[in-house]
Amino acid sequence: MKYLKRILSSLWSSMSSVGRAFSLALTLVAAAVSLSSPTLADVVKERQEIMKAVGQAAKLAQNMASGKLPFDPARAKGAMRTISDAPDKFVKLFPTGSHTDPETAASPAIWKNMADFLSKAQKLKRVSSEVAAAAAQGEAAFRIAFDKLSRVCKDCHQSYKLKKR
Numbered sequence: 001m002k003y004l005k006r007i008l009s010s011l012w013s014s015m016s017s018v019g020r021a022f023s024l025a026l027t028l029v030a031a032a033v034s035l036s037s038p039t040l041a042d043v044v045k046e047r048q049e050i051m052k053a054v055g056q057a058a059k060l061a062q063n064m065a066s067g068k069l070p071f072d073p074a075r076a077k078g079a080m081r082t083i084s085d086a087p088d089k090f091v092k093l094f095p096t097g098s099h100t101d102p103e104t105a106a107s108p109a110i111w112k113n114m115a116d117f118l119s120k121a122q123k124l125k126r127v128s129s130e131v132a133a134a135a136a137q138g139e140a141a142f143r144i145a146f147d148k149l150s151r152v153c154k155d156c157h158q159s160y161k162l163k164k165r
Contacts, residue, residue, distance in 0.1 A: 040101050041101055044093075046093055050093070058083065058150075061079045064139075065142060065143045065147070076131075087121035087122060099111060120159070124156065131145040
C-alpha cells in the first residue's frame with residue numbers, strides 16, 4: 001500500500017497544473033455520471049409508480065362511471081389528465097434489459113413489438129383526452145367515453161402486461 005501511495009504521489013506531483021485539473025475534472029464527471037445514471041431497478045420502479053397513478057385515476061373514473069361515486073366533471077377531467085400525461089413519461093422507461101427485472105410486470109413482448117406498444121400508448125393519450133372532453137358534456141357522455149378507455153387499457157394489458165405470479 002505504501003508503494004502504491006508513493007507511485008500515485010509521484011505521478012500527481014509530476015503532472016502539470018493543467019493535467020491535474022483535467023484529471024480532477026474527469027474524476028468528477030465520472031462520479032456525477034455514475035450517480036445520475038438510474039439502474040434498471042430504478043427505471044422499473046418509476047414506470048410502476050406512473051402506472052399506479054394511472055390505475056388510481058382509472059379507478060376513480062370507473063367508480064364515477066358506474067355510479068359508485070357521484071359524478072364530478074372536474075374530478076373526472078383531473079383523472080383523465082393524469083392518464084393522458086402518463087404515456088409521454090412511461091414510454092421512455094422501457095430500456096433494453098429492463099424486462100429482466102424480477103419486479104416488472106412488463107412482458108418481453110413490449111421489446112419485440114415496440115412500435116405497437118408505442119402506438120397503444122398514444123391511443124391511451126388520445127382516448128383519455130377524449131374522455132376528459134366528454135366529462136364536460138355530462139355524466140352520460142362520460143360513461144360512454146370511459147367505456148372506450150377501458151377497452152384501450154384492457155387491450156394493452158392483455159398484450160403487454162404479465163399475469164401476476
